[in-house]
Structure formats: C-alpha cells, structure tokens
Amino acid sequence: MDVVDILEKSLEILKAYPLCDSCLGRLFAQMGYALENWERGFSIKTMLHMKLVTLFRQGVDVTTDLKSLARIHKPTRRFLSTIGITVEEAQCYICGGLLSNVERFAKEAVSKVDGIEFETFAVGTTIPREILERESEVVKKFLVSTGESIKHEINRRIGKELLRLLGRRVDKQRPNILIKIDLINGKIDIVKNPLLIEGVYLKLSRRISQAKKFGNVKSSLLEKLQYIRDMYGGVEHIIHVSGREDSDARMLGPGRPLVVEIKQPTKYKGLPHLYSDGDVIFIPLGFTTRDEVRKLKEKAKTDIKLYRALVYSDRPLSEEELRKLAELSGKTVVQYTPRRIKRLNPRKKRTRMVYEIVWRFISSHVFELYVRCQGGLYVKEFIHGDGGRTTPSVAEILNTYLEVLELDVLSIE
Ligand SMILES: [Zn+2]
Incomplete structure (x- = not known):
C-alpha cells in the first residue's frame, strides 16, 4: 500500500464514518515507525485536505469529499465556511471522543x-x-x-x-x-496482590502449633509471624508450610520451609528481619511465587525425614531386646488414620517407608530412637502402634506398651 492508496482508502472510510485522528491512524498502525496513531491520522487528514483544496481550486467538484472530511477536520471546516458552506463537527464513530485524552x-x-x-x-x-x-x-x-x-x-x-x-x-x-x-x-x-515471603523456621518449644491454638499450646507460628504482616502493612496473613509436625514436637536442624502470605500489603519493598524468641526462629530468605508455594507443598510428600524420639516402656526392657528393632529398617508401614486425627476418615489407609531405625538404651524403661522415613509417616503411631492400627510398629516388635515422651524433627532431606 503506497501513500496514494492510503489517502484513497482513508477518504473512502471517512466518507462512511467520521473518525478522530487516533481511530483513523490506528487503521494504519503497522505502517511507519515510532509514530503514535493520532500522528498518522492527523497527517492523513492534512494530506487529504491539501489534495482536495487544490482540486477544488482547479475547478474539480470535490465538495462532497470536503464535507466528509470537514466533519472531523477543523481546517477543512474553516475552508468550507469561506465559500459559504457550514459543516457541523461530528463525534468519532468508533470511540466517541474517548481517545482524545x-x-x-x-x-x-x-x-x-x-x-x-x-x-x-x-x-x-x-x-x-x-x-x-x-x-x-x-x-x-x-x-x-x-x-x-x-x-x-x-x-x-x-x-x-x-x-x-x-x-x-x-x-x-x-x-x-x-x-x-x-x-x-x-x-x-x-x-493489591499478596506478597509471598519464603523462609525456614525452627521450633524449639513443645507448646507451639502451626496455626490453630488448642490444649496446652501457648502460641502458634502464625501468631509469631504477625510482625511480618505489620511490616508490610497487610490486612491479613496466612502461612503455607511444607508438611507439619505435631505441636508438641520440636523442629530442629536446618528447619522446615515456610511461606508467609501477606494479603493486601501497602508495602512491597525490603525483607523482614530474622525472628528469634526462644520458642521459634524464622529465617526469611526472599520473595517467592504462587508456583513455588505449590511445589513446596507437593515436595512434602516425597521428603525424607529424620526423627528423634524419647520413648517410655511399660515393661522393663533389656539392651539386648532392643536389637530386635533392626528388623524395622527398610520396612513398609501400613497405617490407618490415627485415632487422634478426627477430621480424616478413620478407615483411610496410608503406606510409608521406614528406611532406617537406630536406638540407644538409656534405662530399663526409657530408650531413644532415631527414625529415617518417608514424609507423611505418622511417627508416634509407628512407635506405639495405635492399638494395632499401625503395623508393623515398635511396640508390636518389643511386645510392650509404649509412650512417646518427646519427639523432634532433626532434618528434612
Ligand atoms: Zn476515535
């Protein structure tokens, strides 16, 4: 399309529809470079004006064309008024004037x-x-x-x-x-889009839950992390955690990944400072995305976890007897939903691997266990057997009643 074609086509269009500079120029937006549409439209109208006025002066009857152009072109209206023709200004057919500003x-x-x-x-x-x-x-x-x-x-x-x-x-x-x-x-x-801050937390207290408070839980991670919401001026904050430990279990070692989501923040700059109060440590690492949060939650299912437990036995046990526990290494454990978890279907079955188990005799009634297992294993139940709902279990192998006195997550691999 050359310049003559552009002018002819434009005149044809303007005879049918009054268009503002932007809406006319936009029809040729792919022509030229670094021009705004209104500049194209303005130039086309100027060229048409020059052409038609010249033709008119040469005696060609182009009044119809001039009238069409005059509807949306001030110089043409003024030219026509000098020869006694008044044309009313028209609104742009497409945008109605919206694009002018x-x-x-x-x-x-x-x-x-x-x-x-x-x-x-x-x-x-x-x-x-x-x-x-x-x-x-x-x-x-x-x-x-x-x-x-x-x-x-x-x-x-x-x-x-x-x-x-x-x-x-x-x-x-x-x-x-x-x-x-x-x-x-x-x-x-x-x-205001939510802000997602990733980090890891350690839990040094046995009375801290993730979000809800119940029983003798004195505080929650969610509560402790409110300082981040305050820092960013948000209206609410929630946490996304890769798996969970019981409120009475400590989370030690390198910690567990956690993302704090701040809803409707009024600030998006700067990282929060490290938090540490004796109960909880939170180490912020940076901003993250919704996609990463999804992956984080997904990953919890395939993690390998190392636990430490302090266990009490009803029946006195000898150091010798504990050796029987070796047979639990490399075993697949089948668990029906623990009785303590009421929100899940009790008939639901879960299968998880125990990779390795190591023990330490402390006294005839107390021993320590180190369990390396697949994420998602109910470790307390694996130890005490949950009345036969988990099998095999440590209690089953030792043929005694066991109570878990302490549980710590030592690492998440
Ligand atoms: Zn327009």
Whole structure:
C-alpha cells in the first residue's frame, strides 16, 4: 500500500464514518515507525485536505469529499465556511471522543496508589462493548489488515502515561499492584496482590502449633509471624508450610520451609528481619511465587525425614531386646488414620517407608530412637502402634506398651 492508496482508502472510510485522528491512524498502525496513531491520522487528514483544496481550486467538484472530511477536520471546516458552506463537527464513530485524552485515567489512577510502596504494576481496562463492536464493523467493512486494536492502543497509552508518572516497572505476569480501569463507568480500582515471603523456621518449644491454638499450646507460628504482616502493612496473613509436625514436637536442624502470605500489603519493598524468641526462629530468605508455594507443598510428600524420639516402656526392657528393632529398617508401614486425627476418615489407609531405625538404651524403661522415613509417616503411631492400627510398629516388635515422651524433627532431606 503506497501513500496514494492510503489517502484513497482513508477518504473512502471517512466518507462512511467520521473518525478522530487516533481511530483513523490506528487503521494504519503497522505502517511507519515510532509514530503514535493520532500522528498518522492527523497527517492523513492534512494530506487529504491539501489534495482536495487544490482540486477544488482547479475547478474539480470535490465538495462532497470536503464535507466528509470537514466533519472531523477543523481546517477543512474553516475552508468550507469561506465559500459559504457550514459543516457541523461530528463525534468519532468508533470511540466517541474517548481517545482524545485517555491519559486522564492514568492521572486519576496515580492519586489512588498514593501511600502504597510498590515496585511493579500492570494495567487492565474494561472497554465498552459498543466501542469494540463499532471498531470491528469498520475494520471488516474496509478489510483493514494494517491496524492495531483499540483495546491495545488504550492499554498501551494508559500504561505509557503511568510509566511516566510513576517511574515504576511494568510486570504483566506478577505485578505488585494491578490498576483496573473501567472505561464504562469511569471507576478505577487498585488490586493489591499478596506478597509471598519464603523462609525456614525452627521450633524449639513443645507448646507451639502451626496455626490453630488448642490444649496446652501457648502460641502458634502464625501468631509469631504477625510482625511480618505489620511490616508490610497487610490486612491479613496466612502461612503455607511444607508438611507439619505435631505441636508438641520440636523442629530442629536446618528447619522446615515456610511461606508467609501477606494479603493486601501497602508495602512491597525490603525483607523482614530474622525472628528469634526462644520458642521459634524464622529465617526469611526472599520473595517467592504462587508456583513455588505449590511445589513446596507437593515436595512434602516425597521428603525424607529424620526423627528423634524419647520413648517410655511399660515393661522393663533389656539392651539386648532392643536389637530386635533392626528388623524395622527398610520396612513398609501400613497405617490407618490415627485415632487422634478426627477430621480424616478413620478407615483411610496410608503406606510409608521406614528406611532406617537406630536406638540407644538409656534405662530399663526409657530408650531413644532415631527414625529415617518417608514424609507423611505418622511417627508416634509407628512407635506405639495405635492399638494395632499401625503395623508393623515398635511396640508390636518389643511386645510392650509404649509412650512417646518427646519427639523432634532433626532434618528434612
Ligand atoms: Zn476515535
């Protein structure tokens, strides 16, 4: 398509539909480089004006064409008025004038993000359906194949203006905040996306649960981590943990992965400081994504865990007798849901591996166990047998009644 074709096609379109500079120029958006659509439209109209006025002066009757152009071109209206023809200005058929200053929405949005400390953003717009329908009508009627969609132009222009005004980065995949502009009713909403902070925790107390408080639990991890929510000015925080230990079990060694999710934060910068109060240690590592949280939870199922347990036996045991435990190494353990877990179906069966078991005789009634096993094994039940619901078990092998006095997670591999 050369310049003459562009002018001819444009005149044909403008005779059918009055279009603003942007909407006309957008039909040729793929032509040229580094031009805004309104610049293309403005130039086309100027060229058409020059051509038609010249023809008119040469005595060619182009008044119909001039009248069509005059509807959306001020110099042409003024030219026609000098020869006694008055033409009313028309609104753009596609956008109705919206594109003349779509940037004003960006200015309004800026006042709404005041007070939020963010680094990345994205823009989403809702455009009136009639505008999209009118655009597709014009495009189809004139078989335009060189254009850009109006939605794209609006998003691009508002985005560009926001970039200029805010000086932050655009991140379409995972923005800190999403600026939603509804061009139907002019409403602007700011969606503050959650912030995900990953780290590891250690639990040194036997009276700390993950989230809920019950029995003689004195606090929860969730409660202890509220300082992170406060730091980011969120309205709520939740935690995502890779597996769990009982509230009376300690979590030692290198710790367990945990992600803190802050809902509707007003700040997205800076990492929280390390937390340590004698009961709990939390070591923040960095920001993470929803995808990583999913993987973290998935991984808990295939982890290998090392436990330490201090066990009390009803019947006095000899050091010799404990050697029988060797046969539990490499065994598959079948467990019906423990009686203490009421929320799960009691008839549900679980199968887990015990890779290795090591013991230490302390006294005739007390011994220590080290169990390396597949994640998800109910370790307490594996030791005391849960009234026969777990088999094989340590209690079954030793033929005694056992009580787990202490349980620690030493490492998660
Ligand atoms: Zn328009």
